[in-house]
Amino acid sequence: MEPVLLKRIDIPGMAEIETAVANGAYANLGKGLGMKPADLLEMVKASGLRGRGGAGFPTGAKWGFAAADPKTPRYLVCNADESEPGTFKDRPILERDPHLLLEAMILSGHAIGAEYGFIYIRGEYADAYRILARAVDQAYAKGFLGKDIQGSGTRFECVVHRGAGAYICGEETALLESIEGRRGQPRNKPPFPASVGLFGKPTVINNVETLANVPFIVEKGAAWFKSIGTEKSAGPKLFCVSGRVNRPGVYELPMGTPLRALIKDVCGGVPGAKRIKAVVPGGVSAAFLGPEDLDVTLDFESVAAAGSMFGSGGVIVLDEDDCIVSATLNIMRFFKHESCGKCTPCREGTYWLYNVLHRIEEGGGRAEDLALLLDIADNISGKSCCPLADGAISCVVSSVKKFRTEYERHISEGGCPFAAREAGAAKA
Amino acid sequence: MSEIVFSETAKREIEKILSRYPTKGAALLPVLHLAQEEFGVLTEGVRAQVARVLDLPPAHVEGVVSFYTLFKTKPTGRHVIWLCQTLSCDLAGTRSLLGHLERRYSLKPGGTTADGRFTLTMAECLGGCGTGPAMMVNWDYHDRLTPERVDEVLKKYD
Ligand SMILES: Cc1cc2nc3c(=O)[nH]c(=O)nc-3n(C[C@H](O)[C@H](O)[C@H](O)COP(=O)(O)O)c2cc1C
Numbered sequence: 001m002e003p004v005l006l007k008r009i010d011i012p013g014m015a016e017i018e019t020a021v022a023n024g025a026y027a028n029l030g031k032g033l034g035m036k037p038a039d040l041l042e043m044v045k046a047s048g049l050r051g052r053g054g055a056g057f058p059t060g061a062k063w064g065f066a067a068a069d070p071k072t073p074r075y076l077v078c079n080a081d082e083s084e085p086g087t088f089k090d091r092p093i094l095e096r097d098p099h100l101l102l103e104a105m106i107l108s109g110h111a112i113g114a115e116y117g118f119i120y121i122r123g124e125y126a127d128a129y130r131i132l133a134r135a136v137d138q139a140y141a142k143g144f145l146g147k148d149i150q151g152s153g154t155r156f157e158c159v160v161h162r163g164a165g166a167y168i169c170g171e172e173t174a175l176l177e178s179i180e181g182r183r184g185q186p187r188n189k190p191p192f193p194a195s196v197g198l199f200g201k202p203t204v205i206n207n208v209e210t211l212a213n214v215p216f217i218v219e220k221g222a223a224w225f226k227s228i229g230t231e232k233s234a235g236p237k238l239f240c241v242s243g244r245v246n247r248p249g250v251y252e253l254p255m256g257t258p259l260r261a262l263i264k265d266v267c268g269g270v271p272g273a274k275r276i277k278a279v280v281p282g283g284v285s286a287a288f289l290g291p292e293d294l295d296v297t298l299d300f301e302s303v304a305a306a307g308s309m310f311g312s313g314g315v316i317v318l319d320e321d322d323c324i325v326s327a328t329l330n331i332m333r334f335f336k337h338e339s340c341g342k343c344t345p346c347r348e349g350t351y352w353l354y355n356v357l358h359r360i361e362e363g364g365g366r367a368e369d370l371a372l373l374l375d376i377a378d379n380i381s382g383k384s385c386c387p388l389a390d391g392a393i394s395c396v397v398s399s400v401k402k403f404r405t406e407y408e409r410h411i412s413e414g415g416c417p418f419a420a421r422e423a424g425a426a427k428a
Numbered sequence: 429m430s431e432i433v434f435s436e437t438a439k440r441e442i443e444k445i446l447s448r449y450p451t452k453g454a455a456l457l458p459v460l461h462l463a464q465e466e467f468g469v470l471t472e473g474v475r476a477q478v479a480r481v482l483d484l485p486p487a488h489v490e491g492v493v494s495f496y497t498l499f500k501t502k503p504t505g506r507h508v509i510w511l512c513q514t515l516s517c518d519l520a521g522t523r524s525l526l527g528h529l530e531r532r533y534s535l536k537p538g539g540t541t542a543d544g545r546f547t548l549t550m551a552e553c554l555g556g557c558g559t560g561p562a563m564m565v566n567w568d569y570h571d572r573l574t575p576e577r578v579d580e581v582l583k584k585y586d
């Protein structure tokens with residue numbers, strides 16, 4: 001596949017507006033802003049574009065809800081929080097092609113009738129923040145942002161809002177709270193942001209990569225977009241691969257790429273030709289896949305059918321010498337730290353899951369601990385106001401199910417069978 | 429407690445920030461970032477001043493500051509190392525770096541070197557998983573770390 005989203009990523013100086021324009025940035029504004037908003041929205045619907053932030057919600061449908069709400073002003077919010085462990089795909093766009101994102105936001109704003117846009121960027125991306133803020137200033141100076149974009153009569157204002165360190169702010173309603181200057185705790189839904197969102201107004205929230213597709217859909221049409229990928233999961237996708245592969249990195253491939261091909265052909269396989277033990281297919285909120293699942297194709301439907309979640313495109317590979325309990329413990333420490341504390345099952349449950357996993361890994365596991373882990377997980381499942389909690393338990397439930405004997409060995413041997421590798425790593 | 433005042437430049441920047449949002453409250457995160465740049469630490473006095481400038485209840489500002497990990501309420505060493513400990517970096521060798529930082533710099537998570545040069549804070553996924561282990565020193569990213577690379581990088585921060 002010809003690169004789409006990353007096609008300009010290696011051109012030096014793309015963050016400067018002159019270079020960006022010379023290489024095609026903002027080239028689709030004329031066409032897109034010349035279209036009636038309803039036609040543009042219809043085009044995105046017809047393309048089959050689905051959210052790249054994790055949930056895969058159809059973008060056109062989401063836009064339709066907000067566009068139909070009569071309250072004004074409407075807001076478009078770009079989710080650049082990128083905090084799901086294993087995910088590092090939005091960063092290249094933010095740092096190396098920021099004008100692509102701005103063009104995408106202007107077009108998307110036009111489609112839904114939003115004159116105000118916010119980009120919520122995680123606090124740690126300080127460089128990307130400076131680059132984006134500068135790109136916004138340049139776009140205003142050149143008349144690509146403001147009250148009357150290039151004489152089109154369309155208005156779009158854009159503000160870059162910097163977070164301050166909190167994974168939960170990637171959840172869309174926590175993100176809105178954070179823009180409004182509060183603790184990033186998710187809101188109860190309904191009402192949904194499409195009708196009561198930022199400052200109480202109709203709001204569309206989309207991931208960076210989702211939006212970045214829009215200028216190309218405008219340029220090449222919905223049918224072109226649908227021709228890439230699978231029937232239900234259309235378009236190009238950024239995969240970010242880390243862990244035990246020879247060539248980790250961000251790769252742009254069609255939706256529906258086989259997992260095995262991604263690991264073997266694209267990423268050069270596993271160092272030392274070791275066997276794959278487990279793969280996290282889409283950020284650590286997605287359940288582990290085992291060696292028996294490697295023939296899955298990476299699209300929303302197939303990964304779900306394999307018992308996990310397509311998620312963010314963050315693929316993490318573990319090899320035969322990695323300890324699944326240690327990996328699960330690592331993920332649970334993350335969730336325990338990142339639970340916002342609002343819902344009791346999530347706040348207390350992640351704490352207890354961490355404690356039980358910790359004692360198993362450290363050799364103090366008890367025979368009844370596996371049942372206990374699953375029982376705690378069951379008491380979290382579906383009982384919190386946002387999906388963080390369900391994401392937190394998927395590593396436990398899937399690893400206990402797929403790698404039960406490995407847990408049992410920890411308990412019967414009174415410690416971690418893979419401790420030698422880990423001790424070696426700690427000493428190196 | 430001596431009166432905490434924003435510089436004239438900061439005051440102008442605050443006006444600019446306020447013009448971007450429909451409510452004063454929404455300016456809180458950007459103003460806290462600005463205050464942290466200006467004063468180094470968001471002490472009780474700085475937090476109270478931010479509350480005054482934005483007409484917010486002090487308790488609200490306290491709640492927000494304590495929620496976000498990047499807001500600093502206590503003094504640290506001159507440079508803060510944020511070492512990623514999440515899964516991809518852990519697989520790539522975070523633990524070997526921890527061992528090295530302790531042996532070579534007597535630096536443990538949460539601790540500060542005796543000369544006040546570095547504070548070590550463990551971080552969660554920094555979005556640099558493909559080139560891990562990753563760390564931030566202040567706001568600069570450094571990746572593909574080995575104990576040798578860490579020494580090389582840290583030399584640049586006095
Ligand atoms: C705990 C949690 C963290 C999330 N983090 C992110 C994130 O960092 N980036 C992102 O785009 N979406 C994230 N999401 C998904 C958003 O809530 C939302 O679904 C997404 O931004 C919608 O955009 P999309 O339809 O374009 O994918 C997260 C969701 C949850 C529950």
Ligand code: FES
Pocket residue numbers: 085086087512513514515516517518552553554555556557558560562
């Ligand atoms: S796991 Fe360390 S940067 Fe993502």
